[in-house]
Amino acid sequence: MMQRAPILALAGAALVAVALPVALLRAGSTPPVRAARALPLLAAPPEPPLTHVFDRPLFTAPAAESATFPPDAPQLTGIVGRLGSDAVALVRTAQGSSRSLAIGDSVDGWRLDSLSIDAALFSRGGQRARVPLPAADPEPAAQ
Template sequence: MAGLSLRQHALLAGAVLVALAVPPWLLREPASATVTPVATSPLAAPAAPPPLRAAFARTLFAPPAADALPADAPQLLGVVGRLGRDAVALVRGSDGTRTLSPGDSIDGWQLRSLAIDAAYFTRGGQSARVPMPGSDDQR
């Protein structure tokens, strides 16, 4: 430290004092720590908690009941082929069993797409997801 001037020594000493004094100052408790409550009355609990029986009774990943199939929707019997390439659906309609490719129709319902476990049909503004027989989302 022989090469430092008196002014540089004073600045260095001041920096050390600031470095030692700032952390305790930041960690101190505020002198005027008065907290004013926003609400003057305590929060009220609900009158009665909702029954959990209904939540435990329904299945976790089942689609909502509003997605129920229309009565006249075709019945999917199976999907054959490679999805996205040459897959076809075996479908039972009012006039018997047919093989449908996406775009084909039966009983006014048009097959839009196929999945590994379902077929998606549309008719006018209606749409229906028809699950494969034996799948978990059968009703």
């Protein structure tokens, strides 16, 4: 049998364990909530007009791009290899011969600076020319 002191201690702890949550959940025991001070709303910046976005074609290159390179720039006929590692440009020179150029090579005074998936960037002195790949010829329809 247990002694009287531990039984009273357990009974007191049980009473506090039950009475404390009930006292905290009583509606009148919480202080009234003060209304939050309203802050002035910040105005969102006006959206820029997007009319210029809708004026250009979505999937085709701008027509002005084809006229950006000088007529004596090498004509790009193809790109072979992996971009960034071993890609070379296949070009047609002003004399009509074909050559392959790695980045840094020159032909007719034009130096190949970089290659992208659809164009080559050449430079000569202060001039820069982005030469795109020619558009594919449409295949004749079979009859």
